[in-house]
Every structure is written in structure tokens, then in C-alpha cells.
Amino acid sequence: MARVNTVLGPVPAETLGIVAFHEHIGYGMPGSELDAKWWKSPEQKYEETVPKLRRFHELGGGTFVDATGICNGRDVDYYKSLSAKTGVHIVACTGFVGGDTALSHFAKASVEYLADQFIHEITVGIGRSGAQAGIIKVGVSRGGRMTELDKRIYRAAARAAKLTGVPIMTHLAIDAEPAVEIFHDEGLPLDRVVFGHVDDGVNADKTNDVWIAEQGGRIGFDTFGYETELPDPPFWARPRQERLDHFLRFIGGPGRLEKVLASADANCSPLGWPGVKGHTVNYIFEDLIPDLRKAGVDEATITTIFVDNPANFLTLHA
Numbered sequence: 001m002a003r004v005n006t007v008l009g010p011v012p013a014e015t016l017g018i019v020a021f022h023e024h025i026g027y028g029m030p031g032s033e034l035d036a037k038w039w040k041s042p043e044q045k046y047e048e049t050v051p052k053l054r055r056f057h058e059l060g061g062g063t064f065v066d067a068t069g070i071c072n073g074r075d076v077d078y079y080k081s082l083s084a085k086t087g088v089h090i091v092a093c094t095g096f097v098g099g100d101t102a103l104s105h106f107a108k109a110s111v112e113y114l115a116d117q118f119i120h121e122i123t124v125g126i127g128r129s130g131a132q133a134g135i136i137k138v139g140v141s142r143g144g145r146m147t148e149l150d151k152r153i154y155r156a157a158a159r160a161a162k163l164t165g166v167p168i169m170t171h172l173a174i175d176a177e178p179a180v181e182i183f184h185d186e187g188l189p190l191d192r193v194v195f196g197h198v199d200d201g202v203n204a205d206k207t208n209d210v211w212i213a214e215q216g217g218r219i220g221f222d223t224f225g226y227e228t229e230l231p232d233p234p235f236w237a238r239p240r241q242e243r244l245d246h247f248l249r250f251i252g253g254p255g256r257l258e259k260v261l262a263s264a265d266a267n268c269s270p271l272g273w274p275g276v277k278g279h280t281v282n283y284i285f286e287d288l289i290p291d292l293r294k295a296g297v298d299e300a301t302i303t304t305i306f307v308d309n310p311a312n313f314l315t316l317h318a
């Protein structure tokens with residue numbers, strides 16, 4: 001059976017429905033939980049998050065992939081209760097947003113140690129939650145070049161992905177050559193990797209999405225909604241139409257529609273920072289899908305982007 005790991009157990013890939021493939025229940029920098037300025041009670045977090053997930057479900061959302069990872073506020077027992085309460089499948093990830101958010105215990109670890117950690121979280125479970133990770137997160141540290149630690153994490157992720165069959169998602173797709181080389185070197189087919197954030201306002205110009213797709217990688221347009229039109233846009237915002245044009249141009253290329261995934265990278269309840277006002281996962285339904293329809297994208301293509309491609313990608317290939 002084609003199955004996908006969710007926090008409440010494996011489910012058939014055909015039951016995922018519309019997938020938001022790169023989102024966050026709550027993301028914060030390591031240590032932010034120690035800053036009393038930002039403390040939130042469990043009730044507050046719940047109150048901020050449940051309505052967004054309920055709305056997601058009402059609008060037709062089936063599956064929410066949490067891209068938070070180790071050290072950035074991942075809380076799997078909490079995700080289990082959110083999933084049970086709202087009926088939304090939640091997929092948790094193992095791995096790290098980037099080497100620069102891995103705390104020293106992990107930053108000093110060998111490839112073998114990191115791979116074992118990822119494999120354990122995928123096959124046995126995360127902590128004592130029993131929830132198995134469904135995807136591995138890796139990323140490029142600040143500075144725009146892969147660091148030695150980033151590379152160590154990518155290599156460990158490649159080994160874990162190959163052994164367990166879960167896919168990999170990257171934070172940033174800049175400096176992609178060393179990443180592609182590591183995946184080749186470890187014998188991981190590139191269609192098991194989505195290279196993310198190709199569309200953000202800081203990195204889009206420095207990201208060779210067409211080249212990555214030609215190598216066989218999947219492409220994540222996953223910062224939809226972080227637009228300069230917002231009242232208080234973040235530094236990675238981009239004009240709405242510019243991002244949409246980029247996306248339409250990309251999927252118009254030969255063989256590229258099947259390689260694309262789209263998401264909003266929103267936070268239901270940010271940890272240690274105020275978050276971006278006016279942006280939620282539901283941008284996908286309230287703005288993005290209507291924009292695509294207005295641009296002439298047909299329903300079959302929308303289904304390919306939000307249902308078929310993520311189901312195919314998230315399915316365990318072991």
C-alpha cells in the first residue's frame with residue numbers, strides 16, 4: 001500500500017486530499033522558548049491554532065506538513081491532539097531547518113549519528129510520542145553557501161531517505177550544486193527531494209530552479225502570501241504578481257508541472273517572534289487558488305499541484 005506517515009499513524013496516500021506541503025504549527029529560533037517576553041500558555045497556542053486548522057479543513061484542506069524540525073519548536077504530542085481535534089492530517093518532520101539552527105549537541109554529531117537519529121524518528125518515532133516522521137528537513141545556513149555542517153546534515157538525510165523511503169525538503173535552493181552532488185553520491189534519486197523557497201523575495205533571483213528541475217529535483221514554491229502588499233511585510237516578501245508570474249512561467253515549461261509543489265510557509269502560532277500579520281496557511285484557498293483560476297489554470301492542473309504531486313512525493317518509497 002502506498003502510505004504516508006502522519007502523526008496519528010500511516011495513512012493511504014490517496015486519502016491526503018489537498019496538501020499544504022510546507023507549513024508550521026509554530027516555528028521559533030532555538031532558545032526562544034527561554035525568552036519570557038514570548039511565553040504563551042498551552043491554551044493560547046491552542047486558541048491561535050485550532051481555528052486556522054478548522055478553517056483549512058472547511059476549505060477543503062486535507063493534510064498539513066509541518067516543516068519545523070528539531071530545535072525550532074517541534075512538539076509532536078501537541079500536533080497529535082491538533083490533528084485529532086480538527087481532522088487535518090499532520091505530517092511531522094525530522095531534520096533541521098539549517099545547520100545554523102542545530103544546537104551544539106547535533107552540530108557536533110557525525111553523519112552516522114545524525115542519520116541514525118533521523119532513521120529512528122522515521123521508523124520508531126519522535127521521542128516517546130510514537131509518531132513517525134514523514135519527511136526530512138534540511139537547509140542552507142545564513143550566508144548563502146552550504147556550510148560543512150549543512151553538508152553533513154544533507155548527507156545524513158540522504159542516507160535516511162534512501163533507507164526509509166521518506167522524502168527530503170530543503171530550506172532554500174541556493175547553492176544547489178553541492179546538494180545535488182551529495183544526493184548523487186549517496187544514490188538518492190533527486191525526485192525524492194523538493195528544493196524549497198525558490199520563490200521568496202530574497203532568494204528567487206539567486207536560485208536556478210530550471211537547472212534543479214533538469215537534474216530531476218522537485219521544486220517548492222512555498223512562500224506564497226509573503227507579499228510586499230501586506231501591511232507589515234517581512235524582509236523575504238515579494239510582489240504578489242511577480243511571484244505568481246514566476247510560478248506560471250515555471251509550470252509552463254516542458255515536464256515541469258509534475259515537479260512542482262506549492263505552499264504558504266505560514267505559522268499558526270509563531271514562537272518567540274510576532275509572526276507575519278495577515279498570513280495563514282489558508283492563503284492557499286483564499287488567494288492562491290483563485291489567482292491561479294483567474295490566470296486560466298484549469299482544475300486538473302490545480303489537482304496535480306495540490307493533490308497528486310504531494311501524494312506522490314510523500315509516499316514512502318521503501
Ligand SMILES: [Zn+2]
Binds near residue numbers: 022023067265
Ligand atoms: Zn518554513
